[in-house]
Amino acid sequence: MVNSREKTLTILKRELSITTDAINEPVLLARRSMSDGMGAAICFLGVVRGEEGADSITAIDYETFQQMAEHQFKLIFDEIEKRWPIESLRLVHRIGMVRVGEPSLWVEVISPHRGEAFAACQFLIDEMKRAVPIWKKPISRRSQSAG
Amino acid sequence: MQIKVTFYSYFKDLTGCGETIQDVSDGTTLAALYTQLIARFSKLAAMEKSTLIAVGVEYQPRTYILKEGDQVALFPPVQGG
Numbered sequence: 001m002v003n004s005r006e007k008t009l010t011i012l013k014r015e016l017s018i019t020t021d022a023i024n025e026p027v028l029l030a031r032r033s034m035s036d037g038m039g040a041a042i043c044f045l046g047v048v049r050g051e052e053g054a055d056s057i058t059a060i061d062y063e064t065f066q067q068m069a070e071h072q073f074k075l076i077f078d079e080i081e082k083r084w085p086i087e088s089l090r091l092v093h094r095i096g097m098v099r100v101g102e103p104s105l106w107v108e109v110i111s112p113h114r115g116e117a118f119a120a121c122q123f124l125i126d127e128m129k130r131a132v133p134i135w136k137k138p139i140s141r142r143s144q145s146a147g
Numbered sequence: 148m149q150i151k152v153t154f155y156s157y158f159k160d161l162t163g164c165g166e167t168i169q170d171v172s173d174g175t176t177l178a179a180l181y182t183q184l185i186a187r188f189s190k191l192a193a194m195e196k197s198t199l200i201a202v203g204v205e206y207q208p209r210t211y212i213l214k215e216g217d218q219v220a221l222f223p224p225v226q227g228g
Contacts, residue, residue: 046228062227065155065220069227071204093227105228125228131206133199133220134227135156 011081013088013110016073018066018134020096023103028092038087038110040117044125046105048098052138062095062104065133069093072132076124083123084116091124093134148173148215150180155222158198161190171213177202178209180219197224 013033025045034041048060077089088110098104107124111117128134153166169183177200185192200207201220213219 063156065153065201065222068201068204068220128227129225131225132227133155133201133222133225135223136226137156 011077011086011089013090014077015090016070016077017092018064018069018095019092020094023092023094023106025103025106028090028106028108032108032110033088034110035087037112039112040114041108041110042114042117042121044105044107044121045103046125047103048100050100055138056141057100057138058141059097059099059139060104061097061137061139062093063135063137064093064095068133073128076127076131079127080120080124084111084120086111086116086120089120089124093128095134097139148213150213150217150219152180152184152219152221155220158191158194158221158223161194162188175213176209177207177211177213177219180213181209181221184221191221194223198222199224 032041050056052060073091080086080089086109088108090108092106094104107121109117109121111120148171150169150171151166152169154162154164159165169180171180171183181191181195181198181200185195191198199222200209202211202217
């Protein structure tokens with residue numbers, strides 16, 4: 001059970017990056033910081049699969065409406081802050097061409113207990129897929145070899 | 148008044164452009180704007196129910212009444228992750 005002090009904890013660290021740069025996990029992990037009261041740090045990595053539906057693909061080309069995407073992520077972060085005691089929330093979404101096997105999404109949530117960290121991470125990704133203007137165009141292996 | 152409309156994702160392919168300017172009269176709703184755009188870009192008709200519409204960086208319902216300076220974005224369901 002979460003006590004009232006924890007419920008009002010504001011997210012001390014918010015980091016959002018929507019970038020064409022490759023996601024560099026070691027660098028991101030090296031920048032992790034947790035206060036003594038935090039007992040849970042979870043990371044989620046979304047990786048491009050080699051199949052999209054029945055099609056074999058080589059990459060996904062991600063497009064965004066960046067200004068709106070940043071705003072919608074902020075709204076989601078605000079909602080998470082209301083619902084769970086989260087100390088740190090960091091998210092990187094890659095756009096542009098991301099090859100199969102490479103990560104397109106990296107999320108880290110730090111909280112006092114695992115329950116709220118998992119719940120907040122799940123909520124964040126669900127809401128992102130509902131509201132954040134990012135689209136993907138799979139690059140088919142067939143179309144690429146035909147070209 | 149003139150409203151700038153931007154298309155994202157495969158809506159650019161459906162319309163053949165990334166953005167356009169649409170002349171509308173005072174009191175025009177987003178629903179009415181969409182109808183006017185279908186008259187110019189017929190392939191949008193099939194997407195009418197699933198289209199997401201934003202004004203600026205906020206989603207707005209079809210009943211939203213356009214104002215001078217509004218920038219509208221039309222796009223298909225989002226697919227981040």
